[in-house]
Amino acid sequence: MAESGEAIIRLENIVKRFGGAQALSGASLAVARGSIHGLVGQNGAGKSTLIKLIAGLHRADGGAVEIDGKSYDRLTPHLAEELGIHFIHQDRLLVPTFTVGEALFLGREPRIPGTPFLDRAAMRRRSAEILERYFGVSLPHSALIAELSAAEKQIVQITRALIADPKVLVFDEPTAALVRREADLLFQLIRRLSAEGVTILYISHYLGEIVDLCDTVTVLRNGRDVATLPVAETSAAKIGALMVNRDIGELYPKSDVTPGEVILQVDDLVLAGRYEAVSFSLRRGEVLGLTGLVGSGAKEVVRTLFGLDRPTGGTVSVKGETVFSADPAAATERRLALVPEDRRSDGVALDLSVTENTTLASLGRFSHGLINRGAERRQTEDLVQRLQIKTDGVDALVKTLSGGNQQKVAIAKWLSRQSEIYLLDEPTVGVDIAAKVEIYRLIGELAERGAGVLVLSSDIEELLGVTDRLLVLFRGRVTRQFISSETSPDQVLADVTGAYETLLHAG
């Protein structure tokens, strides 16, 4: 199928900067008409920027965009749709309070000819026809989007695209929210659409899927395409190796700490439908890594430890005492700290000052009836100094700080609380490289002071750089444990993406 000729989408030497950050530095991509083309790369490699460019959501700072042989220097979302390019995104959300029928035709409702009135009969007929033909299902036309399962929502998204007779369908991480059987149905559908002549661009973290499904794969790394290969001539392991950047310098100032007593012990922890039988221990002075794809359960394990989710089985003990309650307040009292992934929503309050954020979790220490504002201020100034938080004073609102400095405030909050177990969820997402290094150093410092640190990250090099041990979760289970210093990124990547499983199946 891949041989059917010229490129329907051609991107040449695309450059895209966001402020100081270089998201794409000369990336090229050519998708042959009628093929199923895979696009892979680690977080931050530039996949989503590239896709948004095709969707007309970003404009390139340099390079050429050609669609169907015609060059465009200003794509808009509307123009992209007119050219027949449609997007299926796991969280490009449909309006939850719309009905299936309304969502399917939003923005291009058929009218009764010659009148301004919606042709509801035609809408119902057309959607039922497509749903039956491609999915063999009928969704109630008047059901609310909010009532549908993840798979059904995706069906609605795909149907919405199919109604417009697309030439190219772009799938962005489509299986992240699906169970295995649903994913298999999706693959069947994609193959069928391909056979009917629709070009598919398929973005996924699951290298196994890419190998199963695609004709060609392009690997992005650091904003550049490092290889485009026919899938028949490669393997998941080779693709994984290409994704990993090997020439990274001394980014990780890791200090040697001899681990002390066990501070956090997790036994057979279960959250039904999310993860199963997760067991591990964390010692004082140790940095433990946790990684896995979206839906692997890694994120949910961290949430459970902080009391945000209630486990359905197993035990968690802190310093030898079993913890029962699922409640962040109780977790905090046990000296647990969570630096959440969504920093701007959960980690820091943007409209509170640096001081107010820093002491929010530890106000008890500063108040005897009334808050001792002098002591509060001194503590904050200490931490601002120690973490080298760049701010226009401790009274500045946190929204005036850069991402990396906001993250340091989120960590300072727990230092002020004198926490001993730190759960860091994607601690360096959205911060620049200099701030990253400072956060890595801070992680090392926490361990030196006798804290236990658990880092959840999807950046594998980072994890290997800062942790002592590393656990990999895949589809709800801990599948591997690595000693970080003896492990290479592609070994981990194989487990994270399930390439290892694929190989087993193949062999």
Add this chain to the structure above:
Amino acid sequence: MATVALSSFSRGVARYALVAALATVFALFAALAPGFLSGANLLSVLVNNFALLAIVAIAMTFAVSVGGIDLSVGTAIDFASFAFVSLVLAGQPVALAALGGLAGGALVGLFNAVLIAGIGISPFLATLGTLFVGRSVQQLLTNGGNPVYLPPAGVPEAFRFLGHGTLAGIPVPLAVTALVVAGAWLVLSRSRFGRVALATGIQASVVRYSGLRLPRITAATYILVSTIAAVVGLILTSTVTVYIPSSGNAFLLNAIGATFIGTTYDRHGRPNVPGTVLGVLLLGIVANGLLLSGLNFYWQQVGTGLLIFSVLAIGFANRKAAARA
């Protein structure tokens, strides 16, 4: 350099728009309204236009601080008033009856707390429901809305103290207001509870992720709001020696207005006690001044509305300018 000077200048204006409005209005009426500046009139402004509304507005300020609103402050006033009068009529000592009145008001807050913190209904809808339910309950309790009078002969002197007494020459309502204002200021801007309440209003999710018990904070706030409002029920009843069903709602809109006018006084636009007090003063002076100028009641409402618009507009426009700079 010029932009720096300008931005700090606009921040200053944003903050002092309220004080400037107050001064302007005061000067205007001093010049135009006969008798406005007399000591008797100014005292009457404080006792009749300021004291009670200030307490209700302070209560409202706490509700707005946690990011909510309380439309049922009037219900708390009424319940306090009803309980106070009923207990006195039943022959209970006045002090005990007053405590019963506060409890009656707090009950309304407890009901709100269950709806908002327990069930998760939005504060606007929950307290609107309480307002309606409270009105019906009062009608049921009073045979369809008949006032409950204390017989003039049987009113204990102590009962009238809250409304008519003086403390060191200061009318008791004013003294109580001063006490409530001072206490509320300490709690909201100096205590742990106040800090967490403001943080909840600004970004509740961070409060939860900081290991603080969000439902507990919200519940405590709504109970506090109703209890403060209940104080007004006691003073009001003591002043007029009668309980009139659903009369407390008269304060509602002005209390909301004063609270939001008051937010322009804070550097970051947060609800704050001094701002609320200035807002109440502004509304009180305008009402009194327009009355003395001989304008009728309907024009007073127009004047009040225009005033709220202009203070908010100046305050927000300047803060926006400051944020841009």
